[in-house]
Amino acid sequence: xxxxxxxxxxxxxxxxxGATSEVLNPATGELMATVPRATxxxxxxxxxxxxxxFNNSDWKNMDPxxxxxxxxQNGRSHLC
Numbered sequence: 001x002x003x004x005x006x007x008x009x010x011x012x013x014x015x016x017x018g019a020t021s022e023v024l025n026p027a028t029g030e031l032m033a034t035v036p037r038a039t040x041x042x043x044x045x046x047x048x049x050x051x052x053x054f055n056n057s058d059w060k061n062m063d064p065x066x067x068x069x070x071x072x073q074n075g076r077s078h079l080c
Contacts, residue, residue: 006036009049016041
């Protein structure tokens, strides 16, 4: 998993068309990161995955504190 991926449907994926954008530090102009540039298809996949997770009884019945740790753990592993 590189910086050019995003979390959709429980996995790290590149944008549908592989396009990326550079993120520059506004103070220095230095390149900070290269990130995926989401397409309409990516947004639709993300919304569908979110809707499926929301409608999943396991997710609905999960303790809110535990539910909140899942995305945080994914973010921490991405930064390491």
